Amino acid sequence: MRKQGDFSCFLFLFEMDKNQLRKLMLQKRKGLAPEYVNTASAAILETLIKLSEIEKNSVILSYMPHGNEVDILPLNRWFLGNGKRLCIPRVLNDQEMEAVRVDCLETGLSPGSFGIPEPGRECRAVPVHEVDLILVPGLAFDRHGNRLGHGKGYYDRFLKSHGAYTIGIAYKFQLFDHIPTDIHDVRLDAIVTEAGFYPVTR
Numbered sequence: 455m456r457k458q459g460d461f462s463c464f465l466f467l468f469e470m471d472k473n474q475l476r477k478l479m480l481q482k483r484k485g486l487a488p489e490y491v492n493t494a495s496a497a498i499l500e501t502l503i504k505l506s507e508i509e510k511n512s513v514i515l516s517y518m519p520h521g522n523e524v525d526i527l528p529l530n531r532w533f534l535g536n537g538k539r540l541c542i543p544r545v546l547n548d549q550e551m552e553a554v555r556v557d558c559l560e561t562g563l564s565p566g567s568f569g570i571p572e573p574g575r576e577c578r579a580v581p582v583h584e585v586d587l588i589l590v591p592g593l594a595f596d597r598h599g600n601r602l603g604h605g606k607g608y609y610d611r612f613l614k615s616h617g618a619y620t621i622g623i624a625y626k627f628q629l630f631d632h633i634p635t636d637i638h639d640v641r642l643d644a645i646v647t648e649a650g651f652y653p654v655t656r
Contacts, residue, residue: 472605475633484521484522507644512586513584514539534558540557541556541585543608544579549608590621590642591623596631
């Protein structure tokens with residue numbers, strides 16, 4: 455029997471466009487067992503904490519997990535407890551988001567766009583050039599650094615304006631050799647799954 459997280463090896467035996475892949479990955483992620491989410495997330499966080507990119511950078515844009523995304527919340531707390539300046543995305547309108555520094559995850563966030571917790575308007579946005587490292591969620595990634603999001607384009611537009619090191623955060627079934635791309639997509643520098651760290655091959 456195929457184990458959960460093992461179907462990326464056969465999925466691209468046939469052609470699939472972005473919308474088809476997006477739908478399939480949403481369905482797959484929605485059906486993940488809590489035990490898998492917890493175990494995989496813990497392994498991913500263990501890998502991230504050991505990375506030199508985490509150690510040497512101080513201003514980090516992370517995210518708040520939503521809809522069975524990798525649970526990065528314990529890592530966000532670790533950042534705050536270890537002298538990192540933690541930023542969380544805040545949606546400005548239907549096209550833009552910004553990085554906003556938070557000092558407390560329990561009181562500094564409230565449900566925002568799409569029901570995802572985000573910093574309130576009283577919290578200060580951080581200039582793009584001050585962000586050292588960005589942890590990027592998504593639905594699918596490939597070994598060339600390409601990413602498939604939910605189709606809104608927030609991260610692609612944001613990533614075009616920065617020079618930070620970027621790491622895609624994914625379960626291993628979300629990592630492929632190739633995914634559909636277009637000219638607007640921005641490639642990442644590395645991917646981390648529960649199976650390990652994957653620097654991007656350009």
